[in-house]
Amino acid sequence: MKTNHILHLYHRIGFGIQPEEIKTLQTKEKVEVIHDIFQASKKTTPLYIDTSFLDNLELKDLKNKKQRQKLMKVSRKKIRELNSIWIDRLNKPSEVLREKMTLFWANHFVCEDKNILHVLQYNNTLRKYALGDFRAFVKAISKEAAMLKYLNNKQNKKDSPNENFARELLELFTLGQGNYTETDIKEAARAFTGYNHDFKGNFKLRKRKHDYNEKTFLGETGNFFGDDIIDIVLSKKQCARFICKKIYSYFVNDKLDNDRIEELTTIFFTDYNIENLMKYILSSDWFYDETNIGTKIKSPIELIVGTHHIVPFTFQKEKQKILIQKLLGQILLLPPNVSGWKGGQSWIDSNTIVTRLRLASVLLNNAEITYSDKDDFKAVITDFKKRKQKHKTFIKTTTDWENFEKKYSNISNEELVDVLITAPISNGTKELLKQYYKLPKKEFCIQLLSLPEFQLC
DSSP: OOHHHHHHHHHHHSSOOOHHHHHHHHTSOHHHHHHHHHHHTSSOOOOOOOOGGGTTOOHHHHHSHHHHHHHHHHHHHHHHHHHHHHHHHHHSOSSHHHHHHHHHHHTTSOOOOSOHHHHHHHHHHHHHHTTSBHHHHHHHHHTOHHHHHHTTGGGOBTTBOOOHHHHHIIIIIISOTTSSOHHHHHHHHHHTTTEEEOTTSOEEEOGGGSOOSOEEETTEEEOOOHHHHHHHHHTSHHHHHHHHHHHHHHHTOSSOOHHHHHHHHHHHHHHOBHHHHHHHHHHSGGGGOGGGTTOSBOOHHHHHHHHHHHSOEEESSHHHHHHHHHHHTOOTTOOSSTTOOOOGGGGOOTTHHHHHHTHHHHHHHOOEEEEOTTOGGGOBOOOTTOOOSSEEEEOOEEEOHHHHHHHHTTSOHHHHHHHHOOSOOOHHHHHHHHHHTTSOHHHHHHHHHTSGGGGBO
C-alpha cells in the first residue's frame, strides 16, 4: 500500500501512525490493511470510572437539598475525570476505528448530563453501537437516561406531550430539515410518551403516561410506540442519505460529492450496517483521491491527540487538560448545544488560530498561556510582551522526548515532514522549512507541528 495512502487512512480512522507501522503496512495490500483495522475494532472495551458512591443511595437522599448538592458536586468532579479518561483512551486506543467512530457519534447524537452514571452509560452506548446496526443504535439512544433528560422526553406525557426529542430525532438524528411536517413531530412525540428511567439509568415505560391512541406519522397510521416511529423513519431512503452525508463530511471531505453520497446511500439503505458502510468507504479508490487528502481541518481533540501520538506527554495538572480544550473550543462531554460542534472552518477563528499554531510549543515546550475567566473560549497564547491579560499560566507537562527520538531516530528532518504532514506544503512553507532543516530533531519537530499545514489531515 502506498505511503501517502497509509498516512491518509490512519489520520482519518485514527490520529496518525508510527514510522515502524508504516513500513509494515507498505508490504501489504489495501484489502489486508483494511481487514486488520476492522478486526482490531471487533470488540468493545467500555470506559470505566468508579461510581460506587451512588450504590447505596435511596430516593429519600435526593429529596434532601444538601445531600443532593453534595452528590452533584461529586458527580461533576467525576465527569471531569471521565473527560480525562476518554482522552487517555484516544491517546492509546486498542480499537482505533471504534474510538474514532465513537467520537463521531458523540457529535451526532449530541447529549449532555450532570449524572456521572448516566453520562458513562451513554458514552459506552455510543461505543457499543459505533460500528453496528444503526436501527438498534437509534432505538437504544431513545431510551438512554441521559438523552431522556437532555431532550425533555421524561416530561413527555399523554396529557401534555413534549415535542423536543421528537423534533431533534427527525431534524438532527435521522432525516434533516424539510423532510417531515410539524404534524409528524406532534404525532411522533405522542408515540414516545411515557418514556422514563430508574435511578440507575435503566429504561422504564410509564404505562399510565403513554398515549395508546392511533397516530399518523409520515403517511402511516397505527398504534405506534417509539420504536415503531424509528422503524418508519428508517424506511425512508432520506434517513440513509442524511447519515451518509455526515459520515462523508467527517471521514472523506467537507465538500460533498453528491454522486458519492448517493452511492453510499444505496449501500447503507440496504441494511443500515455501519461497519459495512465504513468498509465500503475505506476500500473505495476515490477515498484516496488527492482531492480528499489533507483537506480537513483537525478538530481540537484531533489536534491534541495527534500531537500526543507524535510526542507523548502528560499534564502535571489534570485541570489543565480541560483548560486546553476550552481554549481550542471543544470540551469532550460538554457540547455547545444540541447541534454539537459545526466542525470544518468553524474550528478556526481570530481567537483560536494563534492558540492552535502555538499549541506544540505549549504542550511540548512549556510555553506561557494567558486567558480570561470571563470567556475561556477567547483565550489566546501570547508571547512575553503581552502580559496584561487577567490570567496567565504555564501548561505544565511531562514530555517523553526519549520515546520520540526512539520512534523517529532513523528519519531525517526532511523525511519527517512527509511522515507527519499529509496536506500539500505551500511554497512559502517550503522556503521556511529550509531554515529549519538543520535544527536538532526535537526543535524541528516543534516547528513542524506549528505549521499551518499541520492543522489539516
